[in-house]
Amino acid sequence: MTTPAARTASTADLHRVVDAVWRMESARIVGALARVTGDVGLAEDLAQDALLAALEQWRDTGVPAKPGAWLMATAKHRAIDTFRRAENLRRKTQELGRELGDAEEPDWAAALDEEVEDDVLRLVFTACHPVLSRDARVALTLRLVGGLTTDEIARAFLVPEKTLAQRIVRAKRTLAAAHVPFETPAGEELAARIGSVLEVLYLVFNEGYSATAGEDWVRPSLCQEAMRLGRILAGLVPDEPEVHGLVALMEIQASRLAARVGRDGEPVLLADQDRARWDHVLVRRGLAALERAESTGTALGPYALQASIAACHARAATFDDTDWVRIAALYEALAALTPSPVVELNRAVAVSRAYGPDAGLALVDRLADVPALRGYHHLPTVRADLLEQLGRREEARAQFEAAALLTRNERERAVLLDRAAACGRGVGE
Structure with missing residues (x-):
């Protein structure tokens, strides 16, 4: 006889399996x-129905040998049933029936996989x-492409789950209202649109x-x-150099x-990190x-240039071995390609390492009144660090x-x- 504890464990295991398959x-x-409905909102609803069916049926029947194909077949049947119930979509029902055929046929899943x-x-x-909007794109991508739950995305970005759910619903409605076609752009539009994805x-x-907020400094799951x-995108568009550039940047x-x-x-700041703890498998993958x-x-492009900067750090055995002159030059190239106060701030840090804190501080001071950096905490942080290096500890404390x-x-x-307190202790000593 199965005990309640065993059933609980079995249910927990099933949920873990289903979550992994779904992801x-x-x-x-x-x-x-x-592709067959032309509506990403409806498509996700049908897929979620299939997921609920899996939780109900696999508890009794066990996980099938090909769980992904099972979910796909179930979702497709949900689609057919939905169209059959809609009086004004009888024509689409016939099209779906011709396209999908009999789900019982052994090569049905293989035929579908040809377009996956x-x-x-x-x-x-x-x-x-x-x-x-940018926030909507992030949420919808993690939801539809990443397979994350609304709760997972909300917790990752420290927003209420209800707020995140509304954001996703509005995004789907916006796509439908704008009649956004479910297609891969081509030619010049592809180049323009890939930037949005990256x-x-x-x-x-x-x-x-x-992390911009909260108690954690990093969130590795994101x-x-x-x-x-x-990596998925790099496999789908292997001829796009900036996709590989971004993958390289992220992995390094x-x-x-x-x-x-x-x-x-x-x-732990870069200068103080134990480089033996770096993941050298990821370094090699990023460099490749x-x-x-x-x-x-x-x-x-911008991502490949940033990856080149990251590669300089990855190739240095110690912080002091870093090729700061090359990094400063790469930031200059990045600033010429995509002018930005943040890039200029990063360039100032590299210049300070390559040519001394005075040179870096001169660049930082030029950014003091830039509106885009007002409220950006890295500006006073960098300035404080350079002032501390120059021995101007009271000014550094105020900036920290x-x-x-x-x-x-x-x-x-x-x-x-x-760091502010440490600067204060150094004043007058």
């Missing part, structure tokens, strides 16, 4: 459904369509790499998700995640992706304190206040 298969399933990669790519471009992945990764989606940066956090979760970006023969007031990350605030 791996959801993009394929939603993409295939969106195209379906996933279409789904990526639809979720990242420029008609949506921006979403970069935003997700950065939020994981250096970094992992961004890298997973980036992610190689340092374990070393970025101390024993108690406190931030950078080589693929460089091998296209085209000029490096100002930066602490601006950051929303609790771990970072603690580090900044500690």
Whole structure:
């Protein structure tokens, strides 16, 4: 006789299996459904129905040998039933019947798989369509392509689950109202639209790499998700150098995640990191992706340039061995390609390492009144660090304190206040 505890354990195991299958298969399933329905919102609803059916049926029958194919077949039948119930969609029902055939036929899943990669790519471009706001693109991509639950996305970005759910619902309605086609753009439009996709992945990764708010300094799960989606995209559009550039950047940066956090979760700055804790498998993968970006023969784009900067750090045995002159030159090239106050601030740091803190401070002071950096805590942080190096400790303390007031990350605030206090102790000694 099965005990309640055994049943609970069995249910928990089933949920873990279903969650894992969903994470791996959801993009394929939603993409295939969106292709035949033309509606990503309806497609996700049908896929979710199939997921609920799996939880109910697999508890009694066990997990099938091909769970992804089972979910796909079930979702397709849900689609057919939905169209049959809709009086004004009888024609579409006939089309679906001809396209899908009998789900019992052994080669049905294989025939569907022939278009899977195209379906996933279409789904990526639809979720990242420029008609949506940046926040909506991020949420919808993680939901539809990443297979994350609304709760998981809400917790990752520290917003209420209800707010996140409404954001996703509005995004689907916006796509429907704008009659956004479920297709992969071509020609010049592809180049323009791929930038929107890369921006979403970069935003997700950065939020994981250096959390803007909350108690945690890093959120590795977000970094992992961004890298997973980036690798998928690189496989779907292998001739796009900037896709490989972004994958390279994320993997090299992610190689340092374990070393970025101390024993108690406190931030560990690059100069103080134990490089033995870096993930050298990720470093090698990132450098290989950078080589693929460089091998296209085209000029490096913003992501590949940033990956080149990250590669300089990855190749240095110690912080002092870093080729700061090359990094400063790469930041100059990046600033010429994509002018930005943030890029200029990063360039100032590199210049200070290559040519001395005075040279870096001169560049930082030029940014003091830039409106885009007002409220950006990294500006007073960098200025404080350079002032401290120059022995101007009282000024440095004030800048560290100002930066602490601006950051929303609790771990970072603690580090900044500690550095301010250390500067204060040095005054007058």
